[in-house]
Amino acid sequence: MDNFFSLSKEEVADNIPMMFITFPSAKDPTAKTRHPGKSCMTLLTMVKYEWFEEWKDSSARTYSAVG
Incomplete structure (x- = not known):
């Protein structure tokens, strides 16, 4: 995990050690x-806050994959 x-x-x-998708x-x-x-899809994995910090002031949105 340190690595x-x-x-x-x-x-x-390219280096995710584990995840859970349901x-x-x-x-x-x-x-x-x-x-x-x-x-509905749920994906759980471990991340560092810093990897997503640029979106800290964004609001949650719903996305459609239809098209």
Whole structure:
């Protein structure tokens, strides 16, 4: 982990030691009815605050991958 956290944000994407990805909406039998055309993905991994600090004043947004 010390090696991972010593990387620059440009080097991190090719060196992620672990992550957890889940799609909760795929497990919800009512999701397609309640939220047609949408799904939810959760990705968990370890990061350093500094890698994302440039967005500290940004607000959360919803993005669509349709298109």
